Amino acid sequence: MPKPSPAGRHPKARRPALLRELGRRLVAAREAAGLSLSELAQRADVSRRYLTDAEAGRANPTVLVLVRLARELGTTAAALIDVPTHARAEERIALVGLRGAGKTTVGRRLALALEVPFVELDAEVERQAGMALGKVFELHGAAGFHRFEAAALERVLARGERVVVATGGSIAEVPQTFERLLATCRTVWLTARPEEHFARVAGQGDLRPMEGRPRALDELVDLLDRRRALYGRCEQTVSTTDRSPDDVSSEILANLSRAGLGPDPD
Ligand SMILES: Nc1ncnc2c1ncn2[C@@H]1O[C@H](COP(=O)(O)OP(=O)(O)OP(=O)(O)O)[C@@H](O)[C@H]1O
Numbered sequence: 001m002p003k004p005s006p007a008g009r010h011p012k013a014r015r016p017a018l019l020r021e022l023g024r025r026l027v028a029a030r031e032a033a034g035l036s037l038s039e040l041a042q043r044a045d046v047s048r049r050y051l052t053d054a055e056a057g058r059a060n061p062t063v064l065v066l067v068r069l070a071r072e073l074g075t076t077a078a079a080l081i082d083v084p085t086h087a088r089a090e091e092r093i094a095l096v097g098l099r100g101a102g103k104t105t106v107g108r109r110l111a112l113a114l115e116v117p118f119v120e121l122d123a124e125v126e127r128q129a130g131m132a133l134g135k136v137f138e139l140h141g142a143a144g145f146h147r148f149e150a151a152a153l154e155r156v157l158a159r160g161e162r163v164v165v166a167t168g169g170s171i172a173e174v175p176q177t178f179e180r181l182l183a184t185c186r187t188v189w190l191t192a193r194p195e196e197h198f199a200r201v202a203g204q205g206d207l208r209p210m211e212g213r214p215r216a217l218d219e220l221v222d223l224l225d226r227r228r229a230l231y232g233r234c235e236q237t238v239s240t241t242d243r244s245p246d247d248v249s250s251e252i253l254a255n256l257s258r259a260g261l262g263p264d265p266d
Pocket residue numbers: 097098099100101102103104105106166168169200201204240241242243244245248
């Protein structure tokens with residue numbers, strides 16, 4: 001659980017999701033009861049400042065304060081804080097990066113840790129198109145692939161559930177789809193050196209999109225250069241160089257937790 005400052009208030013970036021949700025419920029219950037901040041503060045015997053902090057998710061009220069507030073609001077302390085633990089993983093997480101970045105490997109671990117489904121956007125495209133990715137490119141070209149990709153993303157979003165999504169490496173080059181991803185998911189760019197991308201993909205025996213290209217590594221360097229600024233728009237940038245997938249996954253979870261999302265790291 002993020003530590004409050006000495007004054008007992010949680011700084012914005014480290015405000016736990018439970019306290020933010022409690023704050024939202026306090027505001028809703030107070031407004032439903034037709035009480036002003038001052039009126040509720042007086043009745044529950046807390047300062048107006050404290051109540052303001054609690055409603056903003058900055059304060060961590062004691063059980064006794066919570067009970068007094070709940071009583072004055074005609075509800076119960078339990079109803080105010082009954083937030084399912086997995087609600088802390090309240091957002092969709094999308095992993096972005098070049099082939100071999102570790103999106104699948106890390107994504108599976110993240111999904112397990114957060115107890116949410118894991119979705120592979122490339123696999124969604126294959127399912128929808130009814131053919132392997134290589135065939136999609138062959139028959140429909142890159143533009144066709146990107147149409148399938150945009151539709152696959154919309155299907156994932158339409159499910160409305162928390163999810164970890166591994167995206168295809170070129171999603172960042174399709175402005176409309178990438179904007180949509182950035183707007184709807186907590187995005188994480190997994191980085192590695194070009195040689196690592198190359199070695200990892202080659203190690204898996206599938207060189208798409210470098211297959212049959214004598215200058216494949218140079219092209220990969222160019223590709224990374226071209227996409228760097230786009231990938232860099234993600235909310236988090238996490239290096240996978242010389243690190244284990246578990247390490248990378250833990251860093252992402254810690255970053256999410258610091259932002260008040262995901263599980264607490266400790
Ligand atoms: N720190 C790391 N994090 C993630 N994967 C790593 C790491 N170090 C090495 N790897 C390895 O890199 C390889 C490629 O990972 P993975 O298939 O998850 O990448 P990807 O981003 O999903 O690639 P693709 O775009 O081809 O689907 C795997 O064999 C994985 O074990």
